Amino acid sequence: xxxxxFMLAALGVLLSVAGALIRAWRGPSRADRMMSAQLIGSGGxxxxxxxxxxxSEPAMLDVALVLAxxxxxxxxxxxxxxxxxxxxxxxxxEADAP
Amino acid sequence: xxxxxDLALCALILGAAVLAVTGRNVFGAIVFYVxxxxxxxLAWLILGAVDVALAEAAIGAxxxxxxxxxxxxxxxxxGGLEDxxxxxxxxxxxxxxxxxxxxxxxxxxxxxxxxxxxxxxAVVDNxxxxxxxxxxxxxxxxxxxxxxxLETLVLTAALAAxxxxxxxxxxxxxxxxxxxxxxxxxxxxxxxLLPPAGLLVAVYLxxxxxxxxxxxxxxxxxxxxxxxxxxxxxxxxxxxxxxLPLRLMIIAGPAVFxxxxxxxxxxxxxxxxxxxxxxxxxxxxxxxxxxxxxxxxALLIAGPARRAP
Amino acid sequence: xxVMETIIAALLALGVFFYFAGTIGLLRFPDTHSRLHALTKAxxxxxxxxxxxxxxxxxDGWIAAKLALVWVLALFAAGMxxxxxxxxxxxxEGRE
Numbered sequence: 001x002x003x004x005x006f007m008l009a010a011l012g013v014l015l016s017v018a019g020a021l022i023r024a025w026r027g028p029s030r031a032d033r034m035m036s037a038q039l040i041g042s043g044g045x046x047x048x049x050x051x052x053x054x055x056s057e058p059a060m061l062d063v064a065l066v067l068a069x070x071x072x073x074x075x076x077x078x079x080x081x082x083x084x085x086x087x088x089x090x091x092x093x094e095a096d097a098p
Numbered sequence: 099x100x101x102x103x104d105l106a107l108c109a110l111i112l113g114a115a116v117l118a119v120t121g122r123n124v125f126g127a128i129v130f131y132v133x134x135x136x137x138x139x140l141a142w143l144i145l146g147a148v149d150v151a152l153a154e155a156a157i158g159a160x161x162x163x164x165x166x167x168x169x170x171x172x173x174x175x176x177g178g179l180e181d182x183x184x185x186x187x188x189x190x191x192x193x194x195x196x197x198x199x200x201x202x203x204x205x206x207x208x209x210x211x212x213x214x215x216x217x218x219x220a221v222v223d224n225x226x227x228x229x230x231x232x233x234x235x236x237x238x239x240x241x242x243x244x245x246x247x248l249e250t251l252v253l254t255a256a257l258a259a260x261x262x263x264x265x266x267x268x269x270x271x272x273x274x275x276x277x278x279x280x281x282x283x284x285x286x287x288x289x290x291l292l293p294p295a296g297l298l299v300a301v302y303l304x305x306x307x308x309x310x311x312x313x314x315x316x317x318x319x320x321x322x323x324x325x326x327x328x329x330x331x332x333x334x335x336x337x338x339x340x341x342l343p344l345r346l347m348i349i350a351g352p353a354v355f356x357x358x359x360x361x362x363x364x365x366x367x368x369x370x371x372x373x374x375x376x377x378x379x380x381x382x383x384x385x386x387x388x389x390x391x392x393x394x395x396a397l398l399i400a401g402p403a404r405r406a407p
Numbered sequence: 408x409x410v411m412e413t414i415i416a417a418l419l420a421l422g423v424f425f426y427f428a429g430t431i432g433l434l435r436f437p438d439t440h441s442r443l444h445a446l447t448k449a450x451x452x453x454x455x456x457x458x459x460x461x462x463x464x465x466x467d468g469w470i471a472a473k474l475a476l477v478w479v480l481a482l483f484a485a486g487m488x489x490x491x492x493x494x495x496x497x498x499x500e501g502r503e
Contacts, residue, residue, distance in 0.1 A: 001408075002464065004100070005416055009457065011103045012423035018110055019430040023442075024129045025117060031439050031496035033129045035446050038488055039429055041159060042450040044136035045481055046426065046457045048155075049474065050419075051143050053461040054100070058470050059148050059310050061477065062303065063139060066155045066316070068477045069292070069299055070323050072484030074132055074163025076285065076330055079491040080277075082498040086171040089279035089286075089332065090494035288487040295480060 006054035010047045017043040034078045041071035104144060111137045124179060125170060132163040148311035149234040152303070156319035164326055165399050229377040231309030238313070239380045243369045247359060250352045250387060253394045257348065261339065264402040270340030271403035279332035289331025296324035304388050308377070314351075314384045318391025325396040336400050338407045344393065351390030355383050415460045422456035425449045439496045447489040454481055 017040045024036035045068045052060030080086045114137060118130035135158020142151035173179050218233075225236040238246045264271075279285045300320040307313030328334050337344050358379055362370035371379045408416075432445020458478045462471040 002412060002415070005412075005419060006461075006464070007100045007103050009419040009423050009460075011106060013426050013453070013457075014103065014106050014110065016423070016426040016430040018106075018113075019427075020433055021110075021114065021117070021130075021133065023433045024126060024133065025121075027123065027126065029439055029496060030125050031492050032442065033123075033126050034492060035439075035443060036433060037129045037132050037163075038485070038492075039433060039446050039450055040133045041136055042454055042481055042485065043426060044140060044155075044159065045477060046422065046454045047140050048143060049454075049457055049461050049477065051140065053464050055146075056465075057148075058465070058467075058473075059306075060143055060151075061470070061473055062306075062311060063143055063148065063151045063155050064477050065299060065473065065480070066152055066303075066320060067136065067139065067159055068480040068484065069296055069320065070156060070160025071481065072288070072292075072488050073160050073323055073327065074167060075484075075488035075492060076288070076327065077164040077167040079285075079488075079495040080330065081167060081171050081174070082495045085175065085275045086168070087275035087277050089283055090491055090498050091283040091285065092278070092280040284487055284490045288483070291483060292480075295476075 003054040003056075006050045010050040010054070013043050013046050013050065017047075030078070030081070034075060038071070038075055041067065041074075045071065107137065107141055107144065111141060124173065128163070128166045128170060131166060132159060135159045135162060149232075149313065149316070152311055152316040153319065156316055156323065160323050161319060161326070161395060161399065164323075164330075168399065168401070227373075227376065228371070228380065230380065232307060232311065232313070234311070235307055235313050235380075235384075239383060240371070240376065243355075243359070247352070247355050247369070250355060250390065253391065253398075254348065254352055257394050257398055260398055261402055264339075268403045268406045270338060271407040272336050272338055272405045273397070273400035273403050274329060274336045276335060276405065277330055277332040285331045286333060289328055289333045292327055293324045296320055296327070300324070300388070300392075304384060307384060308381065314387040315391060318388045319395060321388065321392035322395035322399070325392060326399055329396075329400070336397075339397070339403050340407060347389055347393045348397070349390065351383070351387035354386040358383055411463065415463050418456045418460035418463070422453045422460065425453035425456065429453065440493060443489055443493055443496070447485050451482055451485055454478060 020036040020039045020043070024033050024040075027033055045064050048064035048067055049061065052058065052064065077086075079090050080088065082090050083092075111134065114130050114134040118127050118134055121127040121130060135154060138158055139151045139155040142148075142154055170179075221233050221237055221241065224241070225231075225233050228236050228240045230236045230240070279289075300317040303312040303320060304314060304317035305312075307317070329336055358371070359369040362368055362372075365372065426449065429446050429449030432449060433442050436442045436445050455478055458474045462474045465471070
C-alpha cells in the first residue's frame with residue numbers, strides 16, 4: 001500500500017520531468033536549457049528518495065545524496081561559459097575582470 | 099504502479115538518448131546527455147543495483163556535465179560551433195552502422211547470458227572468506243580483482259594519453275585556463291561551502307563500501323568533483339603536472355594494488371590475499387585507489403597543461 | 408489507512424504538486440528570468456515535502472538526518488545555480 005503510494009508520487013515527478021524536457025528541447029537560450037537540466041536533476045533527487053522509501057532501503061538514499069551533492073556542478077561549469085575562455089565569474093564586473 | 103513507473107522511465111531514457119544524438123543544438127545535446135545520466139542512475143536504482151546507480155549518479159550526472167561543457171567551450175573558442183555544413187551522408191550512415199553493430203553485439207551478449215542466478219550464489223557462498231558484507235566489492239576487489247586492476251590501469255593510461263597532447267613549451271605545466279572569480283561572490287562562497295560536505299560524503303562512501311553499496315570508484319568520483327569545484331570557483335589553481343607528490347598520488351592506487359597482487363603471487367596465487375587478512379588488504383587497496391581515482395578523474399577533466407610551470 | 412499514512416499521502420501530493428508547478432512555470436513563463444523564478448521556488452518545495460514524507464515513513468532519526476542533508480545540499484545547489492544562471496543570462500543578453 002505505502003510502496004504503491006511512493007511509486008505513484010515517483011511517477012508524478014517523472015511526468016513533470018518529462019515536461020521539463022520540452023523546455024530543454026525548445027531553449028531558446030542556453031540558460032533555459034540549463035534550467036531544465038537543473039529541474040530534472042532535482043526531480044532525480046526526489047525520485048531517488050521516493051524509490052528508496054518505496055523499497056524501504058536506506059542504502060538507496062546514498063544515490064539521492066550523491067545526486068544532490070553534484071547537481072550544481074554542470075550549472076557551475078555552464079555559467080562560466082559566458083565569461084572569456086570560461087575562466088571568469090559572471091558576477092564579476094567587466095571593470096575588475098582580469 | 100511500479101510497472102507504470104518502469105515503463106515511463108524506459109520511454110524517457112530512450113527519448114533523452116534520441117534527443118541527445120539527433121539534436122541540432124550542441125548545447126542542447128549536452129543537456130540531454132546529462133539528463134540521460136540522471137535517468138540511467140534511477141534505472142539502476144529500480145533494478146536494485148545501488149553500487150552502479152551511485153557510480154552513474156556521480157559520473158553521469160556530475161562529472162560528465164563539466165567535461166562536456168568544457169568541450170563545448172573549447173569548440174566555441176575554436177569557432178567549431180559555426181561550422182554548420184552537414185556531414186557527408188556516407189559518414190553518417192557509417193556511424194549509424196557502427197553504433198547499430200555495437201548495440202546488436204551487446205544485445206546478443208545479454209541474450210546469451212545463462213539464465214537463473216548466474217554466479218550470485220557462488221559469490222554469496224564465498225564472500226565470507228573475504229569478510230566483506232558487500233558482494234559487489236567482494237567481486238571487484240576479491241574474486242575478479244585482476245579486472246579491476248586493469249581498469250584502474252586503463253584510467254592511468256587515459257591520463258597519459260591526454261598529457262601526450264601537451265605542447266612541448268608547457269610540458270609539466272598547469273592545466274586549465276586559470277580561473278578567477280569575485281572573492282566574495284556566490285561562486286567563491288559555494289566553492290568554500292560544498293567541499294566539506296563533499297569530503298564527508300566521499301569518506302562515508304568508501305567507508306560503507308565494505309558492507310553496503312559504495313566503494314573506491316564512487317568515493318573517488320565525488321572527491322574528483324570536489325577538486326573540480328575548488329578549481330572552478332577560483333579558490334585554488336590546478337597543480338603543476340610535473341609535481342612529484344601529484345604523480346605519486348596518481349599511481350598510488352594501481353601500485354598498491356599491483357604490489358598486493360605480486361605479493362600474492364610470491365605466496366602462491368596471483369591476486370590472492372592471505373587468509374584471515376583479506377579484508378585489511380582490500381581496505382588498504384580501496385583507500386589508495388580512492389585517492390588515485392580522484393586525482394586521475396580530476397586531471398582528465400582539466401586536460402593537458404596549458405601554462406608553463 | 409492510518410493517520411500517519413494519510414499525512415504521508417498528503418505530503419507526497421503536495422510535493423508532486425510543486426514539481427508540476429515548477430515544470431508548468433518553466434514551460435509557460437514568458438522569459439528566462441521569470442522561468443528561473445518559477446523553477447527555483449517550486450522544485451525546492453517539492454523536494455522538501457517528499458523528503459518529509461520519506462522521513463515520516465521511516466521514522467528513524469539517522470535516516471531523517473540523512474534526508475535533511477539531501478535537502479539542504481539541494482537547497483544550496485539550487486540557490487547558487489539560480490543566482491549565477493540569472494547573471495549568466497543577463498551577460499549573454501547584453502552580448503547578443
